[in-house]
Amino acid sequence: MNLQEQIALVDKIREHLKKVMDPELNINVVDLGLIYDISLVEENAVEIVMTLTTPGCPLHDSIIGGVKHCVLELEEIDHAEIQLVWEPAWSPEKMTEAGLKAIGR
Amino acid sequence: MIVKNTGSETNIKLPFSFIFFSILALLISQFLILFNGDAFINGHFRIPAIWSAAHLFILGWALMIAMGAMYQLVPVAFLTPIWNEKFGFIQFAVTAVGVVSFAIALYIIPSKALIPGIIMLIGIIMFLIQMGMTLRKQAKPNILTLFVGSALVCLFLTIIMGISLVFSMKTGFASNYYSILFHSHLLLGISGWFTLLIFGFSYKMAPMFSLSHGYEMKQAKYVYGFYSTGLLFVLLSFVLDFSWLFKCGFFLLLVGFSSFMWHIYLILKKRVKKKLDLPFRFALLAIIFGEMIHLLAFIACISNQFASLAAPLIVAYIMLWIAYSIIGYLYKIVPFLWWTHKYSHVIGKKDVPALKDMINEKLALPIFLSFIFGILLVSISIALNGQMLFYIGQLLVTAASIVFGIAILAVIKK
Known part of the structure; x- marks a missing residue:
């Protein structure tokens, strides 16, 4: 896979992750700014670095599981590794325009 | 990390x-x-x-x-x-x-x-x-651990005193201390256990439901300090029978509660979510009720009217602060519980409902308003001895309880 194809696949994954909604805020994880990094570690394997809005988020397991299931739905991906990090901490500045609009800002 | x-x-x-x-x-x-x-x-x-x-x-x-x-x-x-x-x-x-x-x-x-x-x-x-x-x-461990841990200690003491009261009633044991035990049982049960517990979890839930970010938590230790010292003073006043200690204790409880309300206000000022959900707004309203009741209790203390006003104040405190907070938060917690059970494993695979779609939010307004007016009428009826007011008020509360129960049970059909 050349560089352009890799960039296209990362964009596809990011777009596909918009299916994963935070049920409390009703905003997807991408627009909420929870996805920090998507990198292809091998041809069919992806590593996603992400965070949550707060360390004690009750939806912790659900959202992480959702991100993994969602990525594995893509035929190009056979293996997904999700790394949850607290640093850098999430802040509203990480939200997209669409995310801020959805939350009434 | x-x-x-x-x-x-x-x-x-x-x-x-x-x-x-x-x-x-x-x-x-x-x-x-x-x-x-x-x-x-x-x-x-x-x-x-x-x-x-x-x-x-x-x-x-x-x-x-x-x-x-x-x-x-x-x-x-x-x-x-x-x-x-x-x-x-x-x-x-x-x-x-x-x-x-x-x-x-x-x-x-x-x-x-x-x-x-x-x-x-x-x-x-x-x-x-x-x-x-x-x-x-x-x-x-953090400041929330202190609030919740202290609430659990108060629960333990409350139940020990409650059993001592039953034992005293049955055997006459420690009958000279019955009044001290009874008042301490009420204080630690209502203001110790429930209030400290609600304070502790509000610090978790208020920022979560409002998506507040970048707020400070240093004020929480003053809230804890004032409120727990107030509890201690009032408790000691029961034992030592010093009215100044009783008044000081109620003043500290008022300061502690006011600090809590101010702190929650500061947290909400840092919120990202502009429009707050109705049940959460009602849980916040409970804080204002709690503040008003603490203020009234302190005024009743310094004007030596507390004994005659204690009953309506306690009823209003239990219903408008404790019960109201619980109902408000429960309206958020129950849908979350059921959602997690039913949808957490399919998130990302197919469309899932939002949490607010799990419970009938339209019912929240009539339920919460009926509770407020019902409790106010019941409290006034006790103070004024008004039979008709009581029945109207209690009917409203009972009806609101039934609809609340139906709304909660309906969640499991979603």
Whole structure:
């Protein structure tokens, strides 16, 4: 896979992750700014670095599981590794325009 | 810092067992109060039916629901799984048997309430062991641990004093201290256990439901300092019988509560979510009610009117601060519990409903308004001895309780 194809696949994954909604805020994880990094570690394997809005988020397991299931739905991906990090901490500045609009800002 | 999956979600059957039991207890307690209106408005609170209703409401509803909510909230707020879920189910069964038999004994033969009271005591001690063992596993204790831990200590002392009261009534043991025990039982149960618990979890839930970010937590230690010292002063005033200590204690409780309200306001000023959900706004309204009642209680203290106003103030405090906070937060917690059970494994695979679609939010407004007006009417009727006001108020509260129960039960159909 050349560089352009890799960039296209990362964009596809990011777009596909918009299916994963935070049920409390009703905003997807991408627009909420929870996805920090998507990198292809091998041809069919992806590593996603992400965070949550707060360390004690009750939806912790659900959202992480959702991100993994969602990525594995893509035929190009056979293996997904999700790394949850607290640093850098999430802040509203990480939200997209669409995310801020959805939350009434 | 990379974080591993917490795996801290509790088996849904455990919190739901408590929630279903508590809704039943709420309905029965409200009907009992409705059918014993005469005694209630005449201030005859120490009659078997009112005892039974009050304990069914406080223990069967508020305590059981607090326990159920803690089985779900403690793992997420303190990032540690429940110590032993099987022990939790046994604890539920023992406490439920204790609460039901205690309420029946108080209604029929109060002198035989000791054994049911002991069963209930065992259930509550089992809960304290469960929470103690769970909190012990927390990697980094914080100010929330202090609030919740202190609330649990107050619960323990409340129940020990409650059993001592029953034992004293049956045997005459420590009868000279009956009044001290009774007042301390009320103080630690209402302001110690419930208020400290609501403070602690509000610090978790208020930022979560408002998506507040970048707020400070240093004010929480002043809230804790003022409120817990106030509790200690009032408690000592019962023992030493110093009225200045009583007044100082109520002043500190007012300062502590006001600091809490101010702190929550500061947290909400940092919120990202502009429009807050209706049930959460009602839980916030409960804080304003709590503040007003603390202020009224302090004014009653310094004007030496507290004894005559204690009953309506306590009823208003339990209903408008404690019950209202619980109902507001429960409207958020129950949909979350059911959503997690039903949809958490399909998130990312197919479309899932939002949490606010899990419960009928349109019912929230009539439920919460009926509670407010109903409780206000009941409190005024006690102060003024007004029979008609009482029945209108209590009918509103009972109707709101029924609709609330239906709204909560309807969640499991989603």
